[in-house]
Amino acid sequence: MAKSIKIRAKSKGGITTVKALITHPMETGLRKNKKTGKLIPAHFIQEVVCKHNGKPVINCEWGGSVSKNPYLAFKFKGGKKDDSIELSWKDNMGKSDSITAKIR
Amino acid sequence: MSLNQKRRVFLKGSVAAGTLGAAAGLLTPGAVLAAWNKNAFTAKGIDEAIAAADGSPTTTPSKDITIKAPDIAENGAVVPVSVATKMDGVDSITLLVEKNSTPLSAVFHLPKGTLPDVSTRVKMGKTGDVIAVVKANGKLYSARKSVKVTIGGCGG
Numbered sequence: 001m002a003k004s005i006k007i008r009a010k011s012k013g014g015i016t017t018v019k020a021l022i023t024h025p026m027e028t029g030l031r032k033n034k035k036t037g038k039l040i041p042a043h044f045i046q047e048v049v050c051k052h053n054g055k056p057v058i059n060c061e062w063g064g065s066v067s068k069n070p071y072l073a074f075k076f077k078g079g080k081k082d083d084s085i086e087l088s089w090k091d092n093m094g095k096s097d098s099i100t101a102k103i104r
Numbered sequence: 105m106s107l108n109q110k111r112r113v114f115l116k117g118s119v120a121a122g123t124l125g126a127a128a129g130l131l132t133p134g135a136v137l138a139a140w141n142k143n144a145f146t147a148k149g150i151d152e153a154i155a156a157a158d159g160s161p162t163t164t165p166s167k168d169i170t171i172k173a174p175d176i177a178e179n180g181a182v183v184p185v186s187v188a189t190k191m192d193g194v195d196s197i198t199l200l201v202e203k204n205s206t207p208l209s210a211v212f213h214l215p216k217g218t219l220p221d222v223s224t225r226v227k228m229g230k231t232g233d234v235i236a237v238v239k240a241n242g243k244l245y246s247a248r249k250s251v252k253v254t255i256g257g258c259g260g
Contacts, residue, residue, distance in 0.1 A: 015219065028227075030205075046140040058222070059213035063145040065204050067182045067225035076218040 005099040009085045016079030016103055018050060018057075020072045020087055028064035043093055048072060051086045052079050052103075079103050145208050150200060150235065153208040154246075157198050158239055166191075169247035171236050177228060180253040186223040187236040189245075194220035196239045202248070203232030228253050 006021040022045065029042025048060040057076045079085075081103055088098030144156035151161035172186035187197050194214055200207040209226045220238065228234075233248040 056215055057218050059215070061140055061145070061211040061213075063206065063209050065201055065206070065209040065227045067227055071184075071223070071225050073186075073223040074212070074214075074218065075221050078217060 004097045005087055005089070007085065007087050007099055007101045009079070009101060009103040011079050011081055011083075011103045015075050015077055016052070016083075016085075017075050018073065018085060018087075020050070022048075022070050022072075022089055022097075024069060024089075024091065026064060026066060026068045026070060043091060045070060045089045045091045048087070048089045050074075050088075052076065053083055054086075141211070144211070146206055147208060148206060150202060150207050153200060153206070154198065154237055154244070157208055157211055158196070158237055158244055160244060163237055163244040163246035166238070166245035166247060169236055169238055169245060171234060171247055171249040172223075173234050173249050173251050175250075176252045176254060178254050180228040180230070182225050183228050183234075183251060183253075184223065184225050185234055186221070187238075188221040189238050189240075191220065191238060191240040191245070193241040194238055195242075197222055198237040198239070199224070199226065200235040200237070201226055201228050201232065202235060203230050204228065207235075 004023045009016055009018045024045055025043055027040050027043040031040045032038065033040055042064055044064040045062050048062065049056055050058045058074050083103045084100055085103055086098060086100045088096060090096040141157060144153055147153035147156050154163065155161040168191055169187065169189045173183060177183045185199060187199065196214060197212045197220060199210045201209050210224060212222045214220060228251060231252045233250050235246060235248045238245045
């Protein structure tokens, strides 16, 4: 189910820029369902990790106040064309996903 | 207009509720990462959240931290925020939204070699400051930027 993540990594001048979009509802747990009046249970990504050739380059902890369908961009030194980039996330319901891409 | 207004009201409800309170009893995150810092993410106060996330509530304001965020955000549910700094030896960048009921939004741990320059999008309940705390060489530095949230539309 690696369809929840879109990732793009580009290397230029020794610095790699990684941009990722994750499809996720990011429910805070305090929103109400308008029809039933019941709270919508919290459902948000807690951890995101990105690895370059198996070595972590960023490690994020997120709360419910990160926007729906979260966006993440960061840069790291090193990385060249065709190196592998792996991004994975895990949410508070134990769901997770990951994707592997190549630096362009 | 009426449809638009409804949408605004809906957003207000959803965003103002920007808390993480339901963390109790949920599954513990996996072994890939360090455990998710529940105390920090459920803290209700700024100082409390910074202390839980970074070990100390005391931060030194720094001009070397750049927060890029809109001056006026029309939609509080999606506020793009970038934090960058020229400091060396940055271990982590913590992002907080002052007026949310649980201010801590995200913590980015940066291993050596990763540049202190991250971007994401956060939810904001109402007009207030976005706070960035940078941990560099064991010290905490902070910067803040005010973002006006015009939930009511029409320029607020």
